[in-house]
Amino acid sequence: MKKLLALLDPYVGLMMLVIALAAVLPVHGRGAAIAATTADVAIAFLFFLYGTRLSPRAALAGLVHWRLHLAILLCTFALFPALGLGVSHLASGVLPPALLVGVVLLCLMPSTVQSSIAFTSIAHGNVAAALCAASLSNFLGVFISPLLVGWLLQTSGVVLSFDVFRDILLQLLAPFLVGQLVRPWLGAWIQRHKTVLGYADRGSILLIIYVAFSKGMVENIWHEVAVADLLVLLAVLTLLLAVVLLLTRFIGRRLLSLPIEDEIALQFCGSKKSLASGLPIASLLFPGPQLGIILLPLMLFHQIQLIVCAVLARSYAAAPARSVSAQGAS
Template sequence: MKFLARYGIDTYMLLLILTVCLGAVLPVSGVAADVLSTITYCAVALLFFLYGVRLNSSEVIEGMTNWRLQGASFAATFVFLPVLGILIATILSPVLGEPLTIGILFLSILPSTINSSIAFTGMAGGNVSGAICSASMSNLIGVVLTPALAALVLHQGGVSISADAVVKIATQILLPFVLGQILRRWLAPFVLRHKPLTLFVDRGSILLIVYSAFSAGTVAGIWGAIPPLTLVILFAVILGYLVITMRGVILLGRLTLRNERDRAALFFCGSTKSLASGLPIALALFPAEMVSTTVLPLMMYHLTQLFICAVISQRMAARSRAA
């Protein structure tokens, strides 16, 4: 275990790997998938309720008014990543083919992931209140901006998005967080005395998301829809895209932000892409027969980012404790 720990692989990372394998080997479908979706939904809501209980209101207000962090996060999500995605898709279109090229373009214009980016920020000792505001605003804006960018970048016509996505963000993320803030006066002493509870919810929610994502991909059959060599090439492209993205976001943080807590929040919010938001938007934008291949780059990016962010968050936390 000590050998693995040198490379950021601890018990949590091993659980993450086992969860991926479980989703690939024993996926759930039908009623079981619906039950898993409900459990995951509740776990995420509990995660943000506990964040609301833990955070001082002054920290929340500071997060909303931190225009440097919010501006940098918006620029990373909706300017830097789309431009980089367009460049990569243009160069590699002859190799990947049209469906996967469209998938990379679609990936590039999605909003940030909410729950995992905030959980990783918390685990890394970053600015959680700023991350909550940044990730939530990214998804609220993304509901409108992503279809608009898709219409521009992908030349799609008649794009429309249901208000359900906005309602879900409000009920699953913002409402529990506000409720936690309201009840903080009475619950904070208990929650702060039982920190393993919040750690369990943080990591447990991420494991649920990973299992749900891999399980859904396996059931949909997207792993067998493309030749193995093309999958290998696509994974290399996605990994390169993610590495360049993370390097770019780190540089952006150094240029625009003044402290490490804000830079950690920017890193996890600005370099990640949301599978939870991306799948419904893909279903709304593309014909049914295109969806499986279109979301494959997103699936690869999302799952790869979880592994890399898990390792980086552990190392950031260790640095923070040592400082």
């Protein structure tokens, strides 16, 4: 139990506190405009940090596993969206429309980086390939996720205008590329101060959450979500993750006959959805007051995937077949 708790992210508790703060003290008027502008700056800062942290050499080193990377990208940007659309149709009339949009939205986001690599490492999988695949997913997600949202959520009022693409370029892609350019000079400094910058990184996400949920409180839209809706949503998200984990294992083991190390990387990278990348992208695509509700499935899925994959990673690490394999390799 202690090991499991160590793997869980206490940051989720901070997110809940920020949501409670937005419910009690939402930002209004001029303050809301200032907070929104600050959140935009925070989004750019997040992607600048992503650019400085991604090592092009490490990413290129993992590209030799092209079948694995292709499988992970297809799971992230094809399998997940198909499942999300299926869930939205099956749950239509059961969940509020904004929550259904949120379920589809989470399925269109890129994979995580930190937790995918961490769980792959714990399970004794191919860490180098996981690093490459997760980084590639996040980079391509800046383009692919908004395009998928505009294509699959047209009926929800999402229109990818020039302004949206401009914001994506200026707030996501440009800071990321600047981070890559200055990485030779700032990379070592950022590595030395990664703890402090990690606080700034997560603080930026908390600010985005606060602004999003404040909008919902000011517009009084939370009456659309009942406790029963949240319970149904939790069940739906848990089932979604279980299906994806089963399918990624089947694809890696049966369809592609991957080595166990690559199968582990596929399962952990192909089943994750990034909260850190998803929140900024969603805030650009859904600037209205319903953003808080739309983000809720992604936030809940984030916590569910951490709990389930923590248990799964320990299971892989403790498996007899894994122990024998590891001994043979040594």
